[in-house]
Amino acid sequence: MKLSKANAWRTDLLENKCNQLMALEEVLEASKNRFGYDNLIRLYGMSSCEYYAKGIRIFGRTAIEAKVDSQANFIANRVKETVQNNYPNYEISVIDLFMGSGNLLYQIAESLQSQSKIAFERDENIYNLTRSNLELIDFSVQYHLGNFQDLFPKIQLNNKNLNVIIIDPPWGNKGAFNFSKGLDLRLTEPPLIEILHFLKKQIAKTPVIYVVPVYKIVVEESLLSIAENYSIYERGLTLTPATKIGYVIGKI
Numbered sequence: 741m742k743l744s745k746a747n748a749w750r751t752d753l754l755e756n757k758c759n760q761l762m763a764l765e766e767v768l769e770a771s772k773n774r775f776g777y778d779n780l781i782r783l784y785g786m787s788s789c790e791y792y793a794k795g796i797r798i799f800g801r802t803a804i805e806a807k808v809d810s811q812a813n814f815i816a817n818r819v820k821e822t823v824q825n826n827y828p829n830y831e832i833s834v835i836d837l838f839m840g841s842g843n844l845l846y847q848i849a850e851s852l853q854s855q856s857k858i859a860f861e862r863d864e865n866i867y868n869l870t871r872s873n874l875e876l877i878d879f880s881v882q883y884h885l886g887n888f889q890d891l892f893p894k895i896q897l898n899n900k901n902l903n904v905i906i907i908d909p910p911w912g913n914k915g916a917f918n919f920s921k922g923l924d925l926r927l928t929e930p931p932l933i934e935i936l937h938f939l940k941k942q943i944a945k946t947p948v949i950y951v952v953p954v955y956k957i958v959v960e961e962s963l964l965s966i967a968e969n970y971s972i973y974e975r976g977l978t979l980t981p982a983t984k985i986g987y988v989i990g991k992i
């Protein structure tokens with residue numbers, strides 16, 4: 741798909757069809773538009789046909805925003821290795837500040853076999869849809885509807901656990917992303933550094949690993965400001981060429 745057409749298609753799903761339920765045919769079509777191939781919008785370990793058959797549904801925005809299985813699985817395995825190498829004896833809480841479809845939360849929590857899963861989502865439509873989707877596959881989560889910055893201070897964290905925190909903020913409309921320059925982490929909503937500073941203030945006593953999926957191209961200066969303030973264990977790209985994205989795993 742040409743770049744201008746890809747941008748127009750993406751904007752249509754994120755704006756006009758943002759909270760519209762997609763038919764299965766539209767999800768299959770979205771896979772071709774987003775990745776150039778069929779059947780790549782796999783979620784929760786299933787093909788689109790399989791999860792539609794179970795009653796799972798997605799919105800237009802989810803077809804763009806969700807980290808699909810090939811991406812989420814790869815990142816989950818890298819997180820698992822980081823945890824095994826650095827915190828082998830901890831019980832783990834997985835916390836997703838920006839739940840969306842919940843697929844990244846699902847894959848990371850499954851790979852770490854975490855019993856404690858906490859998710860924040862401020863959009864009521866996607867909150868309700870994801871909650872009912874995850875209930876259909878018996879994946880239990882402690883859900884919080886609202887802005888994570890308001891709600892995080894109110895949750896009770898187990899102070900013996902290692903916290904693995906997923907940070908996948910919207911790229912928004914401040915120009916954080918375009919296909920050629922990539923992703924500028926200073927312009928996500930909120931900027932990544934602000935989220936890390938916020939978490940540092942909130943969680944003083946227990947170790948925190950942060951996990952950030954990013955576009956395959958990142959504006960280098962924007963990552964530099966993170967590296968100056970917070971350790972980075974690993975920065976890489978996921979494996980499957982058609983769905984390749986980047987990720988950053990670090991420590992607060």
Ligand SMILES: C[S@@+](CC[C@H](N)C(=O)[O-])C[C@H]1O[C@@H](n2cnc3c(N)ncnc32)[C@H](O)[C@@H]1O
Nearest residue numbers: 806807838840841842844861862863887888908
């Ligand atoms: C990029 S999407 C996350 C995608 C998700 N990782 C997935 O795999 O589907 C960002 C999500 O965070 C939600 N969101 C945005 N700002 C938020 C905030 N301040 N607090 C909680 N949720 C927020 C949006 O409504 C959106 O669903």
